[in-house]
Amino acid sequence: AQRVTQPEKLLSVFKGAPVELKCNYSYSGSPELFWYVQYSRQRLQLLLRHISRESIKGFTADLNKGETSFHLKKPFAQEEDSAMYYCALRTQGGSEKLVFGKGTKLTVNP
């Protein structure tokens, strides 16, 4: 079965500090991982996807197949990064859907 685990419901850091939001997955196929962000009262927005290997708003995430992880990192957090972050796994093979983790609420304090 596919599963995405985000172990931290809440994460609080100070502005300028590094931040890492953890995501672990369980999937027997070839995984495709995403990070979505939801700012207060806004819709879910795609932040980044592992196949693009890009950095968005200073965030990066590396897929580690050995550790089945896709942690989201930013070296210097900003107050505007405060939001809910969801890690998602896209399944393949005829049942394409996103399996989401429960989310981590990030608060960046001034």
Add this chain to the structure above:
Amino acid sequence: DSGVTQTPKHLITATGQRVTLRCSPRSGDLSVYWYQQSLDQGLQFLIHYYNGEERAKGNILERFSAQQFPDLHSELNLSSLELGDSALYFCASSVWVGYTDTQYFGPGTRLTVL
């Protein structure tokens, strides 16, 4: 703005009733996905339509049904509503490029069943 629209924004109804949620995908997107977000279950996939045809089903109750119309908009029908159906319902649309797609979400419809 991702371009996916959902109506209504809020819906308050009573147990036993039936409601219809509407989703208009981004221009050109052929796929529409429906998700339910509740406090205890998180974001759960319900159903996926591609160009009018049902493509995949998740943990969707038999009381729930969906369809995608020729103009590609989609409707999610929820009937015999129960208190536990209260949730935020999102739709997402996507366009396939090669073997993969990226889903873009609408703002959601908040359903409250009293």
